[in-house]
Amino acid sequence: GNILERKRPAARSIGIDIDREVIQAWQQLDVDGLELHCGDAVAWLEGHAFTGREFVYVDPPYVMDSRRGGKLYRHEYDDADHVRLLDVLAGLPCAVMVSGYDSPIYDSSPLATWRTIEFNAMTRGGIAIERLWMNYPEPDALHDLRYLGNNFRERERIKRKKARWQAKLAKLDPLERAAIMECLRELEAVE
Structure with missing residues (x-):
């Protein structure tokens, strides 16, 4: 239940447990697209x-x-x-x-x-x-970037860097921000 509740929602999430009480607890979670199976x-x-x-x-x-x-x-x-x-x-x-x-x-x-x-x-x-x-290689892209980093300190450093960039971008003229976003999308397309 902890992962179901904390991960970024997917279009469909399926929780399976043989314990009916666990399923009842999961039913209280506010998770979009959650299907539960007791068995x-x-x-x-x-x-x-x-x-x-x-x-x-x-x-x-x-x-x-x-x-x-x-x-x-x-x-x-x-x-x-x-x-x-x-x-x-x-x-x-x-x-x-x-x-x-x-x-x-x-x-x-x-x-x-x-x-x-x-x-x-x-x-x-x-x-x-x-x-x-x-059973898969280390991914190039992640479904949920909130936990990016090898440890707490690294995750905090990335979180602060993200907040600084977000604040800088928020201050830009909307068209200038759009031009920078286009540049970032082009960088992603090359990778």
Whole structure:
């Protein structure tokens, strides 16, 4: 739910959870184009007709052996559930991102060949190193630029730079601003 609520809206966002209470909590979110499905995510993924233009983000219950704490959810995944999920994700014809902690199950799965990044995340048990597995190359363009930067300081620097440029551009004559915007669009077209 945290990602669903914080990400920039897509034309269509689909949330899937087997826990009815989680679905009820997600129903309170103010997210345009949100579809919710209560049930097994793997079964839903297996039955969905993918076009290849989708982006699938999966945040399963983390592998039990990789956690500091014990059970956290009413519906946990055992190792076999993780293997089943990873096999299905590896076969999807679209961009896929999976979050979790480093684990032998993931290291020996098809995801072992995927691009990964690691970052510090605050958890109930303190700071943990979280990993993202992605089956696509580093993108040239992002759906949501609000989180651009490798860390908090870099994100703040970019945010301040953006605000300075926005203030400068706002002071310009509208036609002069339009000429600069045209120049920026031309730069994007070249890349």
